[in-house]
Amino acid sequence: MSTDFDREKLKLKSLAQRTSKVDSGLLLRNPRSGDTAEFLRSLPNLLAVKDMKKLASAIIRAKRAGTSRIFMYGGHVIKCGLGPLLVKWIKNGTINCLATNGAGTIHDIEMALFGETSEDVESGIADGSFGMWQETGDVYSKALSTAYNENLGLGESLGNEIIRRKGNLGISPLASACEAGIPVTVHPALGGDIIHPYPDVSWEKLAKAAEKDFDLLGERITHMTHGVVINAGSAVIMPEVFLKLLTSAINLGYSISDITAASFDMIRQYRPLNNVVFRPTRALGGEQIVLTGHHELMLPLLDLFLEAEEGSNV
Numbered sequence: 001m002s003t004d005f006d007r008e009k010l011k012l013k014s015l016a017q018r019t020s021k022v023d024s025g026l027l028l029r030n031p032r033s034g035d036t037a038e039f040l041r042s043l044p045n046l047l048a049v050k051d052m053k054k055l056a057s058a059i060i061r062a063k064r065a066g067t068s069r070i071f072m073y074g075g076h077v078i079k080c081g082l083g084p085l086l087v088k089w090i091k092n093g094t095i096n097c098l099a100t101n102g103a104g105t106i107h108d109i110e111m112a113l114f115g116e117t118s119e120d121v122e123s124g125i126a127d128g129s130f131g132m133w134q135e136t137g138d139v140y141s142k143a144l145s146t147a148y149n150e151n152l153g154l155g156e157s158l159g160n161e162i163i164r165r166k167g168n169l170g171i172s173p174l175a176s177a178c179e180a181g182i183p184v185t186v187h188p189a190l191g192g193d194i195i196h197p198y199p200d201v202s203w204e205k206l207a208k209a210a211e212k213d214f215d216l217l218g219e220r221i222t223h224m225t226h227g228v229v230i231n232a233g234s235a236v237i238m239p240e241v242f243l244k245l246l247t248s249a250i251n252l253g254y255s256i257s258d259i260t261a262a263s264f265d266m267i268r269q270y271r272p273l274n275n276v277v278f279r280p281t282r283a284l285g286g287e288q289i290v291l292t293g294h295h296e297l298m299l300p301l302l303d304l305f306l307e308a309e310e311g312s313n314v
Contacts, residue, residue: 008199012134020116022079022107024171040308051289056305058260058287059228063093067227068220071095072242072276074233075103078173079118080296083111085303086173090180094306097220098155098177098184099213101237102193105158105174105186109139112162112172131194139165141200147209148202153216154209155184183220185213187241218245222254231276232264233295239275246280259286264298 043049062069071086078086089095110117114135124130139161147157159178162169169175177184188196188210195201221242231238250256261281263272273290281288291298 007197010132010197010199011128012132012137012198013129015110015114015116015133015135018116018119018133020110021118021120022081022111023116024111024168036304037308037311040304048291051291052302052305053309054287055228055230055260055262055289055291056302056309059094059306060309062226062228062260065226067225068097068223068229069095069227070097070099070217070220070224070229072099072229072231072234072238073104074101074235074238075107076233077295077299078104078107078111080294082295082299083108083171083173085299087170087176088303090173090176090182096182097217098173098182099217099238099241100155100173100184100186101234102186102188102195105140105155106136106193106195108172108174109158109162109167110136112167112169112175113139113165115168131197133194137195137198137201140195141198141202144202144205144209147212148205151212152209153183153213154186154188154206155213157209158186159184183216185217186210187213187217187237189237214241214245217241218248221245222249222252222256224249224256224259226258228260228262229276229280230262230264231272232299233266234272235265235269236271239271243275243279257285259284260289261286262289262291264291264293264295264302266292266294268292 059069071089086098107117119130121130143157143161146152146161147154155174156178159174162172162175163178167175169179174184188206190196190203190206229242246256259280261277263277265272268290277288277290
């Protein structure tokens with residue numbers, strides 16, 4: 001069937017022409033030292049405070065035991081400035097596996113290599129320029145070719161491409177995970193990311209690399225007993241992927257129990273709550289933690305509790 005919808009004719013623009021909402025000056029910075037322990041002790045030991053303490057304690061126990069600490073996240077976590085926090089957690093061993101959707105990689109690439117991200121979607125729709133950015137597509141296309149030729153997962157290949165192009169590793173979870181040698185997996189929804197219409201981005205190569213990451217995350221999930229999984233900001237993709245891989249691991253004969261499962265989101269949503277928190281812990285045993293609020297506040301707050309817990313100050 002013939003069609004006039006020819007993606008080879010798409011008109012891509014340079015990122016230099018784009019007005020972005022987020023640049024490196026807005027990212028999380030390391031705070032000055034203060035009496036953090038006294039601040040945490042002053043909080044009422046109720047509800048969300050108790051849950052935050054419980055989660056921090058579970059993460060530190062899992063870290064000491066060497067079990068899986070999986071952090072799953074959507075693009076908003078990177079877009080709201082928390083790439084440096086994930087890098088910190090990679091470097092200090094708080095998490096030993098990252099998993100994200102396609103949007104998480106787009107914002108990571110643009111911040112690490114070009115210093116800005118998050119375009120004005122409405123104005124881009126009006127003139128047909130939304131998502132049509134040459135540099136982002138070039139990075140993805142090169143990474144996919146490398147992944148295809150070297151049998152790599154999508155996350156590893158994208159991280160290595162950022163490193164190869166001398167990107168800012170201090171704000172890139174993709175690159176930092178590769179440098180640290182821990183898994184970073186990517187789970188795109190075909191047709192859902194800005195780079196998918198680009199004629200140079202091969203869906204065949206994308207699917208092959210994503211399948212490898214699917215299996216890699218599955219392997220990490222087999223080590224979930226006494227471990228921790230956190231979902232932050234992925235409303236659909238990561239909760240669905242996690243549940244499929246968890247049941248696949250059990251189907252393959254792995255014994256998994258005592259999971260601490262946490263959801264961080266601005267509003268409580270069906271799939272993160274049920275597929276990550278409630279169903280797995282009810283079936284396999286463990287702790288359910290739901291913390292509701294803006295990522296740019298809640299995740300740095302978790303970091304304070306982690307530092308205090310590891311130092312036994314709270």
